[in-house]
Amino acid sequence: MQFESFSSFLAMGGYAFYVWMSFAVTFGAMLLLAVGSYRQHKVLLKSVVAEQARQSRIKRARAKTADISPE
Template sequence: MQFESFTEFLNMGGYAFYVWLSFGVTFVAMAMIAIQSFIKHRNLMKQVVVEQERKARIKKARLQQQGSM
């Protein structure tokens, strides 16, 4: 479909409200998914670091315990 002017394009043949609302809802949903994914990734990486630090403390404690025996 070709439009005569940019205003006609924005009007979308009288269906502008529905067309632009659907674009807006889609954009918001995709943005929420991207933000949620970013937050989950960041939290997962924090958990990985905490787990690695915990394992390092356990290993250090075991080595100290074996050295004192």
């Protein structure tokens, strides 16, 4: 350990603001990227299911009109 106490570790030899801000922004940006990618995954799965439901609704509606129209 390079620092005598925890408070001197936090102080970073007077550069606390720059060092901790850099680390916070870095890991914040990385976290946002990862979380965003996983959230996008969920949204996409939902949209695939919705699209599939829409397609089958269209198919059903077509089948129904096909039943009626020859009469």
